[in-house]
Amino acid sequence: xxxxxxxxxxxxxxxxxxxxxxxxxxxxxxxxxxxxxxxxxxxxxxxxxxxxxxxxxxxxxxxxxxxxxxxxxxxxxxxxxxxxxxxxxxxxxxxxxxxxxxxxxxxxxxxxxxxxxxxxxxxxxxxxxxxxxxxxxxxxxxxxxxxxxxxxxxxxxxxxxxxxxxxxxxxxxxxxxxxxxxxxxxxxxxxxxxxxxxxxxxxxxxxxxxxxxxxxxxxxxxxxxxxxxxxxxxxxxxxxxxxxxxxxxxxxxxxxxxxxxxxx
Numbered sequence: 001x002x003x004x005x006x007x008x009x010x011x012x013x014x015x016x017x018x019x020x021x022x023x024x025x026x027x028x029x030x031x032x033x034x035x036x037x038x039x040x041x042x043x044x045x046x047x048x049x050x051x052x053x054x055x056x057x058x059x060x061x062x063x064x065x066x067x068x069x070x071x072x073x074x075x076x077x078x079x080x081x082x083x084x085x086x087x088x089x090x091x092x093x094x095x096x097x098x099x100x101x102x103x104x105x106x107x108x109x110x111x112x113x114x115x116x117x118x119x120x121x122x123x124x125x126x127x128x129x130x131x132x133x134x135x136x137x138x139x140x141x142x143x144x145x146x147x148x149x150x151x152x153x154x155x156x157x158x159x160x161x162x163x164x165x166x167x168x169x170x171x172x173x174x175x176x177x178x179x180x181x182x183x184x185x186x187x188x189x190x191x192x193x194x195x196x197x198x199x200x201x202x203x204x205x206x207x208x209x210x211x212x213x214x215x216x217x218x219x220x221x222x223x224x225x226x227x228x229x230x231x232x233x234x235x236x237x238x239x240x241x242x243x244x245x246x247x248x249x250x251x252x253x254x255x256x257x258x259x260x261x262x263x264x
Contacts, residue, residue: 018228026076044259052100089121124148216261
């Protein structure tokens with residue numbers, strides 16, 4: 001079992017749910033990203049999603065788009081992100097997932113990327129523009145190297161898509177709680193609870209829910225039906241207002257509150 005599987009197994013054994021935190025790699029710089037991974041884990045994060053900045057992030061709302069722009073302006077590249085993961089592996093074994101778009105991986109070279117990612121200590125990838133129907137080549141290469149390939153389900157996913165993702169996916173299934181782009185929202189859509197329960201009845205992988213979750217109450221509500229909760233935009237927004245020690249303190253405080261919320 002890899003780090004992702006082990007983490008979910010230990011949480012389930014203790015009747016706990018996963019807190020997955022998303023930050024954009026390289027915002028404001030990769031040194032900050034590396035230190036924040038350690039801080040987020042200490043504050044209660046169970047898994048880390050690192051956004052790979054991309055010039056055309058079609059699934060992301062304004063908050064994460066701006067974060068990607070800041071990271072790219074700082075000179076962040078995929079090879080530098082992998083070097084950061086390799087460095088942080090000297091300090092932590094928390095599962096790390098790269099989330100982003102297929103283009104940077106295609107330009108890097110698929111086989112080279114998978115090899116480099118596994119060597120660096122990346123546990124999984126979630127590519128929002130690579131649906132299971134088009135992921136055959138990438139999935140085969142990733143499977144041979146033990147790199148988890150995580151797929152999305154949405155409120156519009158039909159039974160066939162659920163079956164396909166359940167068959168091809170690894171690590172966990174990411175359920176997008178709303179249609180549209182990423183971004184914190186003021187309430188949780190009512191359909192989430194029935195949709196997540198339906199999916200969990202049909203799959204064996206853990207199901208985590210993301211997009212729009214912004215506070216401990218929402219996180220706790222979602223955790224009542226899901227195996228984990230992803231919080232991204234609410235954290236990334238803090239990078240617009242804070243920096244240095246203040247940013248670290250703000251994010252740690254938020255993550256501690258979110259973890260308490262899903263444990264309630």
